[in-house]
Amino acid sequence: MSLRIIVTVKHVPDATGNRQFAEDNTTDRDSVDGLLSELDEYAVEQALRIAEAHGDAEVTVLTVGPDEAKDALRKALSMGADKGVHVNDDDIHGTDAIGTSLILAKAVEHTGFDLVVSGMASTDGTMGVVPALLAERLDIPQLTLLSEVAVDGTTVRGRRDNDAGSEQLEAQLPAVVSVTDQSGEARYPSFKGIMAAKKKSVAELDLDDLDIEAEEVGLTGSWTAVDQATARPARVAGTIVKDEGEGGRQLAEFLAAQKFI
Known part of the structure; x- marks a missing residue:
């Protein structure tokens, strides 16, 4: 029987861009380019490695987001995934991690799965809780x-490393796993993969398809909210201490004034 693997991926603002909040205190995704989250x-x-080792497996990439989020799916498809699923609905705007886990759970059940693979966190929210919330809902x-x-x-098996040592873990399928950035360098899409990705199917789903009420997600259904956001102050020129015999004293006074010493 074919192993059905679903990978949850997210389209995030480029971390090198000037990221900011919109008027409703949600992430302004129009002012900066987006891309597939590096951790995903x-x-x-x-x-893909699990599928290659298994021999008979299908990898589906799943994302939740606006039209632009399809770019994240295309990147994953160009890496070698077989097909994509895009949950897109205007009422999703402003959904928090808890609401996102509901949408993902419904989409995963709708698609059919044996194993769900996620990154350790997204590079925009960096909460790292969605895999656990998803497993709880499923x-x-x-x-x-x-x-x-x-x-x-x-059986799915894995190793979790921490400061104190390593743990060997296992569970029976179906299961949810998340992997860190130490799990292995991601492959670079080949030209052939990029061209093939254009022909791979991407299913479109909305909240009605998943039997989710608009009030359960979005800003209305969010359990968390940003009340206020202040832009980071512009960078200013630093202090230059010229050593003309008193450099050490001036440096110590500067550090003391900044409460570094």
Whole structure:
């Protein structure tokens, strides 16, 4: 029986751009270019490795977001994923992590799955809670923050590293796993892969398809909200201390004034 792998991916603002909030205190995604979250590339890579080792597997990439989010799917498809699923609905705007986990859970169930693979966090929100929330909603085991992951029959195994040591974890499928940026370098899409991605299918779903009420998600349904945001102050020129015999004293006075010493 074919192994059905779903990878959750996110289209995020480029971290090198001038990111800011919109008038409703949500992320302004129109003022900066977007791309596939770098941490999700590791999830795509691990899903592809599992599929290659299994021999009979299908990798589906799933994203939630506006029209531009399809670019994240195309990047993952060019890496080698088989097909995509895009949940797109105007009422999703402003959804927090809890609402996102609901949409993902419904979409995963709608698509059909054996294993869900996620990155350790998104590079915009950086909360890292969605994989656990997703597993809870699906009522299946979770193995999170894995540096290694593999599937053997109906068992998924992985290694989680921390400051104190390493843990060997396993669970029966179906399950949710998240992988870290130490799990293995993501492959670079080849020209052939980029061209092939244009022909791969991307299913479009909205809230009605997933039997989700608009009030359950979006700004209205969010359990969290940004009340106020202040722009980061512009960078100013630093202080230059010229050593003309008193440099050490001037440096100490500067550090003391900044409460560094």
